Amino acid sequence: MNLAALLQRAGRADFNRPALVLGTDVTATYGALARDAAVLGRALRETLGLGAGDRVAIVMRNVPDYVTVLFGAWWGGLSVVPANAKLHPKEIDYILRDSGARVCFVTPDLAPSVEGTSAVADGQVRVIEAGSADWRVLLETEPLDEPLTVEADAMAWLFYTSGTTGRPKGAMLSHRNLFSMTACYFADVDAIGAGDCIVHAAPMSHGSGLYILPHVAQAAAQVIPESGGFDPAEIFALMRAHRGLSMFAAPTMVHRLNVTAEQADPDTGNLKSIIYGGGPMYLADCKRAFALFGPKLIQIYGQGESPMTITALSRARHAEAIARGDDALLGSVGVAQMLADVRVTDEGGTPLPAGETGEVVVRGPQVMPGYWRQPDATAATIRDGWLHTGDMGAMAADGCLTLKDRSKDVIISGGTNIYPREVEEALLLHPAVREVSVIGRPVADWGEEVVAFVVPRPGATVGAADLDGHVRDHIARFKRPRHYRFLEALPKNHYGKVAKITLREWLDKETEPAPPPT
Known part of the structure; x- marks a missing residue:
């Protein structure tokens, strides 16, 4: 059960479809992307000498090569460690050391920060700059015919999420976890049609990067803004150029899109969906976005430990809430996703009646097996098979969950x-x-x-x-x-x-x- 099989399938069945797009320029088809991933997978194993399950760190801003590194590592049976490009060099150094990464791929602008870390100075990590001579040498290797076989529970993505202890914890996300997340995307979040695309304006080290997977599964284009980040005017320009456009956005990004749209009245006919999460959405912003863009909002609630997959508020429920003025529904985070079993419990783990506030807990095949090399933290967070989120919420009789507070003070x-x-x-x-x-x-x-x-x-x-x-x-x-x-x-x-x-x-x-x- 290797995630790279998603790309292998797309590379065969949809060879000529655009896979990677920078702005409006196609930089790789699915056939080319699959070959590059197969080449990089062999190079990581044979040229650089990595073994099964070794970690490959990624400290890159949003660029097309990000996708190549992700699937190249998986094709070679390795794990990826994507780090937020905004982190301080000391924080990056901690992640490199704690993960035991042996190779770190960087974009040129971030190379100095990574090369100055103690993990590099001590020889633990080799730095490869995307587009460099070293990068080109790796891509001259012969491809692996097939993605290497890995167990379903083998770690695919080591997601570092800051903790209240002051040190980040690495949530181990397996191939099974991310296949489950992908299945839930199609069941509970959105459909992806031929010729659709996703714009990566949010960091690819986090939620937007996770949504690479369902779009590769459907051979949809991965569009990276030329700025590598979020600029409302640029996003609206991309909407004019690409049809069937989706994007993952933080609520603050939706707010900024609203402000720009009210000022510029852009053409949003090609916008298919804005999937938002990662924080509370103000009701006023939600209503403004609905008025400006139509029924295109979808909310997801998840955590690094249950990636993008706890609950979802569909576009239909958004429209229903707006139509009947139901602020309670609009202010909720929706219902449990298909593979997620979600409860609200008291301190002893007993489920609470509808309407009572307690801790949100979740279980299912999308939930991480644990934290990297932190058995005590794992035991404290996953109890009797349930992930204790630390979030406080109340479940309505219809199954809609409303978050009340974040007990972790995030x-x-x-x-x-x-x-x-x-x-x-x-x-x-x-x-x-x-x-x-x-x-x-x-x-x-x-x-x-x-x-x-x-x-x-x-x-x-x-x-x-x-x-x-x-x-x-x-x-x-x-x-x-x-x-x-x-x-x-x-x-x-x-x-x-x-x-x-x-x-x-x-x-x-x-x-x-x-x-x-x-």
Whole structure:
């Protein structure tokens, strides 16, 4: 059960269909892409000496070669470790070391960051730059006739998701997990027809990259914007050029599409679907998008541990909710996907009646087997076969799930997860910082922004600019706080834990908080 079989099938049956498109220029047909993947698979095994199950890291911005690396690694019976291109070099180094990756493919703009890591300096990882002489040598190898055989439960994708411990955890996604996700896409998310395409404006290291799979299964074109990212004007231009266009988008991206569409009145006739997820969608944005683009919205709820596959709110349910003014339905995340068994339970794991709030748990063939080399974290997260998501929600009598809160305190900014503990630990490395607590504050354009409450050490003087520069030396820029509040002490509850609810109340009042009584 090798995922590369999807590409092998498309390469044979749909040899001349466009597979990879940069902007409006076709860079590879499915026949060519299949051959390149077969060539790269052999080169990784025989030229570079990787063995079955070895890890191949990918630190690349969105480019057509991303797809070649994914399927080349799978064709050779290897696992991929896609890393967010926005990460700080120290974070990339951690992923390279923890995963034990032996090869890392990079785009030229990211090569310096990767080549400066200790994993490369120590000789653990060899860096291959896409398009370089080394890359061209690899693609001169003879192809493997067939994808190498792998077990269904062999790891295909090692997905690093930040955790509340301050260190990312690697969710091991198997070939079975991703085949199951692909099946659920067709059953619960969207149909893909001949000549359709997906535009990868969101990072291919995350949700958009996972949706490469169902589109390869149907030999649909993978369109990469020339910018390599998300620009609303560019997306609307691509809509004019490509029919049957789908895209995966964070809710903040949908908001920006709304704003641009209201100003420019673009032609969206070729738009087939906007699949959104990764954070809460404001009802106002959802209604605006429906009014602007029509019944083309689909919502999915998933996690790295159950990739893109927990629940879905179909385009038909969106239309139904809009037609009857049902904000409860529109504000839900829909019903369980075909292969997902979803419950809301109390702390002891007992299912709760409809309407009661508890933790969302899920099981099914799409759920990861566990975290990479972290048996304790696996045991804490997967209990009796159920993945405990850490999300709080309530299930309606009709099976629609509404999320209430994120018990892991994740901040979602621009569709990207930011975990407060990571930011707090970076700030605590500053010699003038005694205590710190980080929370998210809702903002229209990005979903949430990071706010840090800082208690300086006695006698120390520190300002926002100083801390901002410090944080940039330790974590990715997009994770840094946008605002700082300086306190004499953090509010604590009776157990000595920081009362984040009090911090949120202070922000809601938009006033500088007074220090709590001692």
